[in-house]
Amino acid sequence: MKTSMTIKSILLLTMGLFLSAALMAQDLYLPVTTKSKEAKTLYKQAVDAYYDFHYPKGYELLNKALEKDPHFFMAYYLLTFKSDQAARNKYINLGANHTSKLNKGEKIIQRVLKNLQADPNAGNIEEFKELSETYKKNIFAHIMYAYVLSYNAQKADEAIVVLDKCLDLKSDLPVIYNLKGYTYLELEEFKKAEQAFDKYIALAPHLANPYDSKGDYYMAIKAYKYAAENFEKAYEIDNSFDFSLEKANRAKWLMGKEMLVMEVETLLEDLLAAYNERDIDRYLEHYAQSPDFTFVMNGDVVTSWQKFAEMAREGHDKYSNWHVTIKKQYGEVITNEIVIITQLFEYSSTLKEGPPEMGTGCYTTVWQKKNNDWKIVHTIEAFPMKM
Numbered sequence: 001m002k003t004s005m006t007i008k009s010i011l012l013l014t015m016g017l018f019l020s021a022a023l024m025a026q027d028l029y030l031p032v033t034t035k036s037k038e039a040k041t042l043y044k045q046a047v048d049a050y051y052d053f054h055y056p057k058g059y060e061l062l063n064k065a066l067e068k069d070p071h072f073f074m075a076y077y078l079l080t081f082k083s084d085q086a087a088r089n090k091y092i093n094l095g096a097n098h099t100s101k102l103n104k105g106e107k108i109i110q111r112v113l114k115n116l117q118a119d120p121n122a123g124n125i126e127e128f129k130e131l132s133e134t135y136k137k138n139i140f141a142h143i144m145y146a147y148v149l150s151y152n153a154q155k156a157d158e159a160i161v162v163l164d165k166c167l168d169l170k171s172d173l174p175v176i177y178n179l180k181g182y183t184y185l186e187l188e189e190f191k192k193a194e195q196a197f198d199k200y201i202a203l204a205p206h207l208a209n210p211y212d213s214k215g216d217y218y219m220a221i222k223a224y225k226y227a228a229e230n231f232e233k234a235y236e237i238d239n240s241f242d243f244s245l246e247k248a249n250r251a252k253w254l255m256g257k258e259m260l261v262m263e264v265e266t267l268l269e270d271l272l273a274a275y276n277e278r279d280i281d282r283y284l285e286h287y288a289q290s291p292d293f294t295f296v297m298n299g300d301v302v303t304s305w306q307k308f309a310e311m312a313r314e315g316h317d318k319y320s321n322w323h324v325t326i327k328k329q330y331g332e333v334i335t336n337e338i339v340i341i342t343q344l345f346e347y348s349s350t351l352k353e354g355p356p357e358m359g360t361g362c363y364t365t366v367w368q369k370k371n372n373d374w375k376i377v378h379t380i381e382a383f384p385m386k387m
Contacts, residue, residue: 046061212230276322
C-alpha cells in the first residue's frame, strides 16, 4: 500500500512537472489557428528567432509555415515586422482582410492590422492592452504591449511594470532584459539601462544583439570608445549584423569629433583665462591674422585683425577690470579642420569712468586649423542679451 502510494505520488509529481513545463513553453507564444502541425512548429521556431533578433531566419521560417498553411494568420502578422515598407504593407493587407476562423487573440491582432491599414502610424495601445489582459500569463502578449507603451505612447514607466510581469513569468528570457534596457534609456535612467543590458549579455553571451544593444547604451551616454568595441563584437559574432559595423564606424567618428572639440575647448579655456587676466597679447594670439578674418559684435562688422586688435586694446584701457564666466557651451565639428563653439556667458566690468556693468552674452567662434594650429577666423558676439 505504501509502495503503491509512493509510485502514484511520483507519477503525479512527474505529470505535474511535465504539464508545468508545457504551459511555460506555451506561454512564450500566442495561441494560433492552423490545422498544420508543421506550420505551428515553424511558427514557434520563428518566434524564438525573433526573441534572439534573428529576423531573417524568422522570416524564412514563417514563409515555410505559409507553404504548409497558406492561410496561416499569425504568419501574416509576424511578417509585418519586416522593415521593407512594401512587404510590410503586403502582410498588413493580407492579415487585415483575412476571412478564415480566428481565435480571440488573433481577432484582436486583426484589429491592429486594420488600424494600420487605415493609419500606418496607429499606436494600437488599447488593442495590445486587451491582448495582454486576455492572455495574462503570455509573455509574447506582454512584450508587445510593453513595446507599444515604450515607443508609441512614451509611457515608459508603464512599460517597465509590464516587463516586470514578464520576468515574474520567466526571469531568464533574454529578450525581456533587452526591451527593459531600451525602456530605461527612454526614461534616461542610464544605470538601470546598463544593468538590464548586462543581464541580457549574461543570459545570451553567444548572441550578437546583446552587444549591439550595449553599444547603443554607450552611445546614449557618449562613451564612444566602448560603443565601438561592443558594436564590433556584435558584428564579429554574427556578420549579418552589418548595421552594427556601421554603428561602430559612427562611434569612431564621434570619438574623433569629440577629441577635436576637446582640443579647441582647451584653447578656449586659455583664451578666457587671458581675457579675465587682461593679458591682451595672449588673448589676441588665438585669432588668425588672415585675410578671411571677420569679427561681428552686435551687428557691427570688422574684417581686419589689426582693427580688432585695436578695439581690444582700447577696451583694456577703457575698463579698470572685467570678468567673464561661461554658463553653457556647445561645440560642433564641421570638418576635421573646422570647429564651431558657441558660449553663453555672464560678464561684469567696471569702467574707469562710469558705473559697473553686468549682463549676459553669446559668443560664437569659428576655429580653423592653419599650419597645424587652431585659430579663430570668425567671431559673432552679442551682448547684453535679452533673456
